[in-house]
Amino acid sequence: MPNKKFHSINFLSLFFKLEESEYVSENLKKYFDIFRDFNTSNDAKDKEIISFNSDYIKDENRQSLIANSVVLCQKYFNGIKDFAGQNNFKKCYIKFFINEDLKLYEKESRIYLDLKIYNSNxxxxxxxxxxxxxxxxxxxxxxxxxxxxxxxxxxxxxxxxxxxxxxxxxxxxxxxxxxxxxxxxxxxxxxxxxxxxxxxxxxxxxxxxxVSESNFKFDKLKIKDFMDIKNGEREILSFDDFKQVIDEQLYQKRLFGNLYNDEIRVSKLLSEDMQNLLYQTRHSMIEYFEKFNSNEFYYVIQKYSNDFIKVAMQDGEFGRLNAKKSINLLLSIKETKGEKVDIDEIKNRVISALTDDNITKLNGNEYYFLVGNLAMRLVNKSKGWKKTFALTESYTKARNTKKLKMILFSDFDRYKYDIFIGDEILRKAFLLAQNCEDLVMSNSDQQMVLIGMTAKNIIKKSGEKDEVNE
Incomplete structure (x- = not known):
């Protein structure tokens, strides 16, 4: 019917808005006549659907029931409308139901469903x-x-x-x-x-x-304390514990609240880098934590490991501690795949090179650890009131040793007014950092720079404190 004044779908019911009562009353018979043959549609596909029910639709008993519905609705129409008005019903629906067998309702509704059930006929x-x-x-x-x-x-x-x-x-x-x-x-x-x-x-x-969570085989994980933090060691005994530690130490408790959120918004509590990281990695997290499929999980963890560390470093209050926890977790996961990294041994070799009378050439891990540590030593000399890891951004974006050496040279020149002539260990570290060929850095090389930044500073005079927020 025009303007959809009638809201019911068969001759056994009549639905309409109270404010449309006058129109409905005038067109009542015309409305019920639609159900006699459903001939209002000119669409060939609709007519084909109607043809499957033609015998039932044209049945004389059914036609008689339609006529009876018209009589009943006309008989009680004004009484029900007046009752609604007397009781101050406003902007409500009036619903008539004819007292017939439920199976008849199902038959009539089926015709409507046949016409409307598909996306398009x-x-x-x-x-x-x-x-x-x-x-x-x-x-x-x-x-x-x-x-x-x-x-x-x-x-x-x-x-x-x-x-x-x-x-x-x-x-x-x-x-x-x-x-x-x-x-x-x-x-x-x-x-x-x-x-x-x-x-x-x-x-x-x-x-x-x-696979269900109850029968998913989870290998226990021991988180080792590579970064010398209090209570750094921890044993992960269950899948739920692992899920929690991934969320806390890699996503800063932002993962599971945004796992299915397609509109992750940047805020004071969620940086743009974290937003990008969530969009890039959450599919693999869903595969692992929701579907128990580990095919992508470890690859993605390693691929984005440096991004996890950088995001942890951004926290102005807990940046260094969060980054150390992230590194402990990432290196422990790496060990389960047969890739061992001995941070203490690397640190000791760098200390040995710093105290050696000669300028030696450090190997990859030792060199990048030294650069990260030296970078922190230099940016500590900034006169800014709040010293955070944001000061090291130029280092974390470097993709080759040539760029690293240029940044170190620039910072050394910038803070030379605050470098004492007798600060031999700092000058020695700078010379060691410059003593390297120009190389493209791998993901692991960049990670070692980050580890050097967050580790305890070994390039400092006795009694000197780190100033970047722990």
Whole structure:
């Protein structure tokens, strides 16, 4: 009907807004006549669907029931409308229900569902005297943007389903829409995540997961204290503990609250670097922590290890401590994959080189550890009131030793007024840092610079304190 004044879908009910009573009363018979043959649609596909129910629709008993519905609604219409007015019902719906068998309601509703259950009846096909069509859920055909259509594809639509399956799908999505949660775990071996859009559920991820958390094999992890911090060692005995430590020490407790958030906003508590890190890595975290699939997890942890450390360093209050915890965790994970790094041995060799009378050439790890430590020694001389790791940004962005040496030279020149003539250990460290070929730095090389920055400063005079916030 015009302007959708009638809101019911069969001749057994009548729904309308109270303020539309006059229009509904005048057009009551015309409305019920629609259900006599459903001939209002000129669409060929709609007519084909109606034809499957033509015998039932034209049945004389059904036609008699429609006529009876008209009589009943006309008989009680004014009385119900007046009752609503007398009781000050405003802007409400009036709903009539004819007292008939529930099975009749189901039959009539089925005709409406047959017409509306698919995404578009344009794509319907008939197979073995059954209508098949395109699902109306998690499917979009860009009908308003035909230029987005794949012109080279053999078929326009991906698949078709039966009306029975379409109805079952609708019931499933109606149920999903009522669930106040993102991940749905009500089905054995099925992982599903969803969000609601315009009050309708949209499945964003769906996968068969034969492993559950209870039978997932988790190898215990011992976090070693590589960075000399209080209570640095810790044993991770369960999957839940590992999940917690990853969130706390790599994501600063920002991971699981943003695992499915597509609009992560930068704020005082969440930096732009953390935002980027979450977007880049969370898929692998979902695969591991939600689906128990470790294929990508360790690769991603190592690939973004330096970013995790840099993000931890940004915290003005706890930057150094957070970074040390991140390094302890990352190096411990690396050890489980057979890659061992002995920070104490590297540090001792650098100290030995600093006290040696000769200018020796340090190997890779020793050199990059020294550069990181020296960088911190120099930026400590900044006269800024608040000294944080932001002062080292130029070092953390360097991708080759030539750039590192240039930055060191620049800082040495910048702070030379504060470098005492007798500060031999600082001058020795600078000479050792300049004694290196021009090399492209690997991810591990850059990580060792970060480790050198966060480690206790070994390039300082006796009794001198670190000034960067711990």
């Amino acid at each position: 344009e794509y319907n096909i008939t197979h073995n005297d059954e209508i098949l069509g395109l699902s109306n859920f998690n499917t979009g055909m860009n009908s308003k943007k035909p230029f987005l259509e794949h012109k080279s594809r053999l078929f326009k639509i991906p698949y078709v389903i039966s009306q029975k399956d379409a109805l079952a799908t609708k019931m499933l999505f109606d149920w999903l829409g009522s669930q106040n949660k993102i991940t749905v775990r009500d089905f054995d071996s099925i992982f599903m995540s969803k969000f609601n859009k315009n009050s309708k559920a949209v499945v964003s991820d769906f996968e068969y997961v034969p």
